Amino acid sequence: MRRTSAKPHPFPGRVSRDALLAALLLLLAFLARLGAIERLVTPDELTWVYRSIRFREALLAGRWADTLVTGHPGVTTTWLGALGISVQLLVEPAARATYQWLTHLAWMSPDLIPAFPKLASFLTAGRLAVALTTSAGIWGIAQLAQPLFGRRAAWLAAFFLALDPFAAGLSGLLHVDGLSATFATLSLLALLRPEPTNPGAGKTPRRLDLAAGALAALAVWTKSPLLLLLPFSAVILVVHAWGGRSWRDRGRLFLPRAARWGLGLVVTSLILLPALWVEPLNVLQTVLGTASFEAEEALRPTFFMGQVRLDPSPWLYPVALLFRLSPLVLVGLALAGLWQLQKRPRWRCPAAGWLLAWGLLFLTAISLAPKKFDRYTLPVIFCLALVAAAGWAELRERLALHCAAKSGQVFQLLPRIDLAALTLQAVLLAVVWPFTLTAYNPLLGGGRSALQVLDAGWGEGTSIAARWLAEQPEASTASAVAGNPLALSTFFPGAVLPFDKLNIPRADYLVLDVASRQLDPAEFAALTADATLVHTVRINGVEHAWVYRNPNPEAPSPPLENLPQPFSFANRVQLLGAAAKASNRTIWVRVRWGLLQEGGRYTVQARLRDGWGNEWLTHESPLLNDVFFYPEHWAAGETPVVQYQLNLPAGIPPADYQIELSLFDAASGERLALLDDAGDFSGVAYVVQPVAVPAPETPLLLAGLELPAISNAGWDDGALILLGFGPPADNLSSGDPVSFDLFWLPKQSLPAGLSLEISLGDTVQMIQPLSRTPSEEWQPDTLIHEKYSFQAPPETKAGEYELRIRPLDADDRPLTGEPVSLGVINVKSSDRLFELPADVDVPLDYRLGADLRLRGIILETSAVRPGETVHLTLVWQVETPPEEIVTAFVHLVASDDSIPAQADRWPGLTLSTSWAAGQVIVDSYAIPLPADAPTGAYRVATGLYRATDGTRLAVTGPDGAAVADGRIFAPVTLEVY
Numbered sequence: 014m015r016r017t018s019a020k021p022h023p024f025p026g027r028v029s030r031d032a033l034l035a036a037l038l039l040l041l042a043f044l045a046r047l048g049a050i051e052r053l054v055t056p057d058e059l060t061w062v063y064r065s066i067r068f069r070e071a072l073l074a075g076r077w078a079d080t081l082v083t084g085h086p087g088v089t090t091t092w093l094g095a096l097g098i099s100v101q102l103l104v105e106p107a108a109r110a111t112y113q114w115l116t117h118l119a120w121m122s123p124d125l126i127p128a129f130p131k132l133a134s135f136l137t138a139g140r141l142a143v144a145l146t147t148s149a150g151i152w153g154i155a156q157l158a159q160p161l162f163g164r165r166a167a168w169l170a171a172f173f174l175a176l177d178p179f180a181a182g183l184s185g186l187l188h189v190d191g192l193s194a195t196f197a198t199l200s201l202l203a204l205l206r207p208e209p210t211n212p213g214a215g216k217t218p219r220r221l222d223l224a225a226g227a228l229a230a231l232a233v234w235t236k237s238p239l240l241l242l243l244p245f246s247a248v249i250l251v252v253h254a255w256g257g258r259s260w261r262d263r264g265r266l267f268l269p270r271a272a273r274w275g276l277g278l279v280v281t282s283l284i285l286l287p288a289l290w291v292e293p294l295n296v297l298q299t300v301l302g303t304a305s306f307e308a309e310e311a312l313r314p315t316f317f318m319g320q321v322r323l324d325p326s327p328w329l330y331p332v333a334l335l336f337r338l339s340p341l342v343l344v345g346l347a348l349a350g351l352w353q354l355q356k357r358p359r360w361r362c363p364a365a366g367w368l369l370a371w372g373l374l375f376l377t378a379i380s381l382a383p384k385k386f387d388r389y390t391l392p393v394i395f396c397l398a399l400v401a402a403a404g405w406a407e408l409r410e411r412l413a414l415h416c417a418a419k420s421g422q423v424f425q426l427l428p429r430i431d432l433a434a435l436t437l438q439a440v441l442l443a444v445v446w447p448f449t450l451t452a453y454n455p456l457l458g459g460g461r462s463a464l465q466v467l468d469a470g471w472g473e474g475t476s477i478a479a480r481w482l483a484e485q486p487e488a489s490t491a492s493a494v495a496g497n498p499l500a501l502s503t504f505f506p507g508a509v510l511p512f513d514k515l516n517i518p519r520a521d522y523l524v525l526d527v528a529s530r531q532l533d534p535a536e537f538a539a540l541t542a543d544a545t546l547v548h549t550v551r552i553n554g555v556e557h558a559w560v561y562r563n564p565n566p567e568a569p570s571p572p573l574e575n576l577p578q579p580f581s582f583a584n585r586v587q588l589l590g591a592a593a594k595a596s597n598r599t600i601w602v603r604v605r606w607g608l609l610q611e612g613g614r615y616t617v618q619a620r621l622r623d624g625w626g627n628e629w630l631t632h633e634s635p636l637l638n639d640v641f642f643y644p645e646h647w648a649a650g651e652t653p654v655v656q657y658q659l660n661l662p663a664g665i666p667p668a669d670y671q672i673e674l675s676l677f678d679a680a681s682g683e684r685l686a687l688l689d690d691a692g693d694f695s696g697v698a699y700v701v702q703p704v705a706v707p708a709p710e711t712p713l714l715l716a717g718l719e720l721p722a723i724s725n726a727g728w729d730d731g732a733l734i735l736l737g738f739g740p741p742a743d744n745l746s747s748g749d750p751v752s753f754d755l756f757w758l759p760k761q762s763l764p765a766g767l768s769l770e771i772s773l774g775d776t777v778q779m780i781q782p783l784s785r786t787p788s789e790e791w792q793p794d795t796l797i798h799e800k801y802s803f804q805a806p807p808e809t810k811a812g813e814y815e816l817r818i819r820p821l822d823a824d825d826r827p828l829t830g831e832p833v834s835l836g837v838i839n840v841k842s843s844d845r846l847f848e849l850p851a852d853v854d855v856p857l858d859y860r861l862g863a864d865l866r867l868r869g870i871i872l873e874t875s876a877v878r879p880g881e882t883v884h885l886t887l888v889w890q891v892e893t894p895p896e897e898i899v900t901a902f903v904h905l906v907a908s909d910d911s912i913p914a915q916a917d918r919w920p921g922l923t924l925s926t927s928w929a930a931g932q933v934i935v936d937s938y939a940i941p942l943p944a945d946a947p948t949g950a951y952r953v954a955t956g957l958y959r960a961t962d963g964t965r966l967a968v969t970g971p972d973g974a975a976v977a978d979g980r981i982f983a984p985v986t987l988e989v990y
Contacts, residue, residue, distance in 0.1 A: 034168055035152055041439075042151045042175035046144035046185030048447030050137050053476035054500040058139075059132040061087065061187045063121045065094025065139060070116055077287035081296050084303025087189050088234040088286050089196070093146060094187055097138030108134065117646040119637050126509045127640050129502040139187035147184035150195035151175050154399075157202035157221075161364035162403045165410075169431055170402030173345075174395060176438045179337045182449035183388055193236035194391040198399075200228035200242065201371060204249050204274070205364045222270050226277025234285050237304035239392070241378055245371055246274065308382040315385055316468045316531040324383035329467075330376050333387035336453045336463050338394060339441060341434045343456070345401025352407050365403055368396040387467055405431050444553070448473050451552045460555040464527060472500045474526040474558025477550045479504035482522060482560060492566070495524035513658075514596055518567045522547075526558040573603050573654050580699055582676040582685035584692070585610045586636065586644075589652055593672050593704040597711075600659040600704060602672055606636065607652045612645040614679040619657055620698070622671055624785060627752070627800035629670070632659050635679065663718060664756060664798030666786040667708040673698035686917070687963060694902075696963015697917070709795070718796070720756055728820055728830035733767075734758040736796070740836045741816060746843045748807035748927030751816070753835055757784070757797040765789040766823030771803060773838070774814035778803045783820060807894065807929035811842040846933040853888055859981050861957050862966040864893040867981060868933070870953065876988040880944040883987060887955060889920050889934040898960040899925045903938055904980070905987065906952045913946040920957070942989065951987040954980045 049055075064082040068091035071079035082091060102109055111131050118128060155171035162170070174180050184191030203225035206218060229246055232239040254267035283289055288296050317325040317332075335343075349365070372393040379389050409431045445452040450471055453463040463469060475497040482488055482505050492508040494517050495501040501524055502509040510516035517523065523544055530537045544561035551557065573590045580588040587607035594601050602619055615636040621629045637643060638653035647653070659672075675698045676685045687695045720737030727734045739754030751773070767788035771778050784791075784799045791797060819832040853869035860866050866889065873884040883905060901920045904912045919925065921934040928934070956979045958965045965979030 035155070038155060038168075038171055038175055039148050039152055041172070042148035042181070043144055045176060045181035045442060045446070045449070046148060047140075048182065048449050049185055050140055052447050053473050054133060054136065054503045055186060055188070055472040056497055056499055058136055058187045059129055059499050059503075060121050061090055061094055062098075062132045062135050062139060063115065063118065063128075065091045065098060065187070066112070066115055066135075068092070069095035069098060072287070077291045078295075079288070080286060081288040081299060084299045085189060085237060086234055086286075086300050086303075087236070089146075089192050089231055090143070090187060090189050090235060092285070093142035093192075094135075094139035097140075097142035098135050100142075101135060101138040111135075117642045119635060119641045119643055122641065123498065124511050125641055126498055126502050126511065129499050129509075133499075133503040136187060140185055143187055143192060144185045147191045147195050148175070150199055153199050154195075154202060154395075157199060157206060158364075158399060160206055161202065162362060162399065163406060165431065166399075166403040166406035169406055169435065170399045172435050173339065173342060173398045173402055173438060176435070176442045177339055177342075177394070177398065178442050178445050178449035178452035180391065180394060180398075181442065182452075183391055189236045190388045190391050193232050193239050194395050196228050196232035196235060197239055197242055197392050198395040200225050200232055200246070201249075201368065201396075202364075203228060204246055205367055218270075219273055222273035223277040226274040226279075227281040228277075229274075230278045230281035230285060234282060237300050237307075238375075238379060238389070240301075240304060241375060242371075243278075245374060247271070249367060250274065307384055310383065312384070314532060316528075317385075318466055321532055325385055327380040329385050329387075330380050330390055333467055334376075334390055334393065334397075336457055336467060337387055337390065338397065338454060339438060340454060340456050341405075341438050341441075342394075342398050342401040343454070345404040345434075346397060347404070348408050349400050349404030352404060362403060365400045368399055372396040405434055448552050451555070451557065460553055464531070464555065468528060469531065470526045470528040470557055472497055473552055474550045475500040475524055476504060477552070478524045478526075478548065478558045478560050481548055481550070482507070482524070487521075491521040492519065493522035493524060494520040496526060496529045497524075513599075515570075515594075515599075515601060518563070519569055521563055521566055523561040523563060524558060525561070527556065570603075573605050575605065578690040579607070580690070580695065581609055581688050582615075584688060585613060585685065586615060586676055587652075588674070588687075588699055590654075591674060591699065591701045593701050595661075595670075595704050595706045597707070597709055598661045598663075600661060600670075600672070600706070602657040602659065602674075602701065603654055604657070604674065605652055605654045606638070608644055608647060614643055614645075615685075616677040616679050617657070618675040618677060619659060620673040620675070621659060621661075622673065623668060623800070624670075625800070625802070627802060629662060629665060629800065630659060632657060636676070661706065662798055664796035665706060666784050666797055666799055667706050668785045669703040669705050671703050672701040674701065675699075684917075694958070694963065694965075696958065697900075697960075698963070700962065708792070721754070724833060726830065726833045728828035730829065732759065732761050733763060733820060733828065734760060735833060738833075738835055741838060743836070744839045744841065745805060746841050746927070747805055747809040747811075748843055748929060749805055749924065750802050750926065751778075751805055751838070752800065752802040753816070754798065754800050755818070757791075757799065759791045759793055759795070759797070761793050763788040763791050764822065767828075768821045768823075768825065769801070770819050770821050770825075770827075771801065772817045772832075773805065773809075778805075780821065780825065804926055805840060807843070807845070807927060807932075809840050809842075811840055813837050813839050843927070845929055846935065847931050849890070849933055850888060850935060855983060855985055857981075857983065858971045859976070860969040861979075862895070862899075864891065864895045865899070865957065865966070866890045866892065867955070870955075870983045870985060872953070872983075872985045872987065874987070876990060877942060878990060879942050879946040879948070881942055883914070883938075883940045883942060885938050885940075885953065887920070887936040887938070889936060891928045891930060891932045891934070893930060894928045895925050897926065899957045899966065900960050901936060901957055902955060903940065904954040905940060905942070906954050906982075907947050907989075908949045908951075909947065911947070914940050914942050916940050946989060948989050951989055953983045953985055953987065955983065956980045 064087065067082045068080055102112060111134055115128065115131055151171050151174050154174065155167050158167035158170055184195065203221045206221050225246065229242050232242055250267055250271050254263045286296065314321045314323050315325045317329045376390065376393050412430060442449065451460055451473055453459050475495050479501045482493060489506050492510055493501060493505055494510045494512050496512055498509055498512055510520050517540065523540060525537060525540065541561050544563055546559055547562045548560040549556055573592055575590045587609055589607050590605035592603050617634055617636050619632045623629060634657065637655065638647055638651065639655055677683065678685060684697050687697055687699055689695045721739040723737045724735045736756040736758050738756065741751050741753045745751065765788060767783040768780050769783050770780050784797055786797065815837050816835045817832045818835060820828045822828060849868055852871065854871045856869045857867050867887065868890045869888040871886040873886065877883055900917055902917045903915060905914045907913055916938050920936045956965050956968060968976035968979050968981055970976050
């Protein structure tokens with residue numbers, strides 16, 4: 014391949030041709046990358062705005078460890094976003110209030126609709142920073158490619174990339190793909206630059222080795238899959254050094270270059286990411302863990318060739334390249350292949366081979382991961398554009414040679430074919446601009462064909478639809494939902510509701526894009542069946558989104574009513590109201606909170622239990638208001654209503670369930686006591702009114718259902734199938750509960766009254782209904798997931814026992830079929846004490862409820878200072894094992910009746926339902942006193958309460974008289990001095 018160098022300008026002082034080309038290139042590249050500004054919002058960009066804000070705040074506060082805001086890792090994206098935001102705050106001081114509001118967000122979520130317009134107000138600043146950087150990168154590619162491909166091919170490649178719709182579209186977003194592809198290409202070109210032929214230019218490769226390492230760092234810290242660039246660069250260095258005549262020569266060639274490259278990589282990494290200064294191992298683990306996770310897991314399905322799968326075919330990327338490459342690049346690649354086949358001496362370009370090898374390696378690596386999107390091919394497109402430009406440049410040279418001796422206008426125009434190609438490339442861009450990501454290869458049918466093959470739509474359709482809705486007369490008072498709420502809320506001034514089955518029927522408008530129709534055509538049809546199509550969004554003649562009007566929107570949810578008497582958690586947080594509602598496979602819990610103490614951080618826990626006492630799920634989340642602010646940022650007197658979504662397990666039987674709400678101190682993990690309006694103890698959890706879980710609207714798809722253990726046992730000639738089970742614990746102590754799950758599948762209607770026999774070894778432990786849903790109500794081919802539990806008798810001897818189950822008919826006769834073993838349980842005998850200790854200081858005899866007695870107290874500490882720990886032991890005795898779980902409390906009561914310190918826990922740290930008759934429970938406590946505890950004489954109060962509702966067990970004294978408030982004051986005194 015012929016390489017040309019720029020000739021000296023004949024007129025010193027005038028602007029050179031290269032300077033004019035550079036100015037034109039930068040201008041065209043920058044303008045091409047501005048198409049998305051104020052026109053569309055992609056699903057990920059507002060998250061990157063939020064990450065940029067977090068990054069900026071961490072930098073300003075010197076919290077270096079917090080500068081790694083995600084494992085992608087997107088460091089250059091957050092740098093550019095933070096720089097753009099900083100400039101905007103300088104030129105637009107009014108934006109600082111919005112910025113400050115955004116700094117209070119606990120995190121980003123697809124449901125955080127009020128924050129989206131505020132985040133979008135900083136999106137343009139970040140996009141401009143990215144567009145400027147990637148445009149400068151295109152100019153850098155033109156400079157670095159000239160010694161490798163020749164001047165003409167280098168400029169041609171740069172203009173191809175500047176005007177490529179797909180590259181321009183991705184390189185103008187506040188995202189990672191455009192930046193990572195640009196930096197990776199620059200790094201490879203700098204590393205591949207040949208050694209200078211004249212001694213005076215000897216320093217250039219040294220600087221380029223440093224630059225190649227620095228650019229590799231920028232690429233890797235932009236997107237973790239570019240980690241592959243590091244070993245590939247090492248291979249380049251090794252192969253280049255292999256040209257030495259001896260091992261010593263090879264070492265002299267390799268080691269200095271590798272050292273310079275490594276130095277650029279390390280120094281740039283340290284400058285780029287301050288988190289490496291304080292937590293380098295954690296940073297590397299986070300980034301590598303994210304890369305590994307994304308290489309193994311796909312969180313959403315992908316549409317390809319008419320099929321929707323979590324792991325689409327490896328052919329997706331080759332097909333995507335054909336659709337995303339410009340026709341001019343495809344032709345240039347064909348020309349390059351033709352010149353290579355001819356094996357002309359002039360056509361020799363090792364750099365092209367390296368770039369093709371890199372593209373093939375990268376494409377193979379990302380094809381192995383289940384998560385696949387066509388934008389991931391962008392680094393490959395950059396490499397192919399360089400090779401294609403070389404093919405076009407060679408064609409131009411050959412035409413010039415063949416036509417040099419000919420005359421006529423036609424022959425004079427032929428050598429300008431490269432200019433014609435660039436013109437055509439500009440036309441292809443102009444046709445699709447500003448929505449450049451909707452451009453597909455017209456040789457393959459363009460967008461119409463691509464929609465049948467590839468995932469389409471990345472916010473363009475919803476953004477245009479939202480702007481159309483904003484122009485409607487009732488826009489400010491209307492409500493709408495969309496699968497992409499970020500784009501909708503950015504441009505639509507009305508109420509944007511979360512996209513779920515609770516809100517879709519309530520919205521005035523429904524906005525759906527082409528991606529939602531591709532991924533689930535059946536759901537698309539169901540959502541739009543009763544709606545009226547009012548607007549269709551077409552981009553480049555192809556339908557990309559649809560706006561539907563709901564003719565009869567449902568009334569919005571009524572305001573959450575306050576409780577007649579509010580509760581509080583430890584006089585810190587108020588519970589003003591709570592309600593729950595169930596739908597197909599979800600329970601929504603709405604809670605109204607209030608603050609009694611400013612600040613503090615807490616964890617909300619919601620437990621779902623059935624009527625048999627089994628726990629089906631636990632949901633935990635920080636206590637936040639409806640815009641995701643921690644309590645320290647709530648407004649004075651604010652009482653936000655927060656909705657929690659509980660996703661129900663597969664096959665949960667339709668029945669009534671209860672939800673228990675608890676609150677924990679986030680710093681200490683302490684579970685806060687629930688107090689009524691009078692300040693009296695009411696347990697540790699508030700029980701929301703029962704919620705009825707309905708039968709599923711559609712049968713659960715069994716394909717892909719992951720069961721803990723597979724069974725496929727059957728009874729009554731296959732009428733009842735046990736698909737699988739969740740096995741119990743392998744080891745337990747006698748008296749412990751045994752719990753397990755069964756997954757049933759009826760193949761036909763079942764008789765009434767079926768029950769289940771549960772055996773441990775040769776002993777039948779219990780017979781109970783097959784489910785809380787009567788067997789005659791089970792629907793054929795509908796999964797039923799049920800939980801079961803029983804108490805292993807305290808007298809069970811140590812040994813291994815097989816756990817077996819079998820269904821019974823209404824007369825307790827076994828159904829036709831064999832019992833099923835759920836595994837072997839190793840039972841260990843509990844070390845139980847049945848005699849009272851001899852060292853009880855203060856013998857007592859209080860009866861609690863009908864089953865338990867307090868037999869004594871041992872006060873190991875009689876005098877302490879504030880801040881020290883009080884040690885004491887209670888001695889309980891069981892008359893009859895209780896049927897429900899009880900919790901003990903110990904209060905240290907000061908002379909003013911305040912309680913500076915207390916402890917709540919299971920007596921002896923054992924489950925009360927596992928106790929045996931006559932058993933003695935020795936219950937030791939270590940209770941720290943606060944440093945500001947008042948001095949004086951303290952009393953010790955104790956008692957028991959039910960774990961389910963917090964009610965205290967009634968107490969009877971030695972004389973048979975009832976003890977008020979269920980609280981026993983032991984006849985001991987603790988001196989605090």
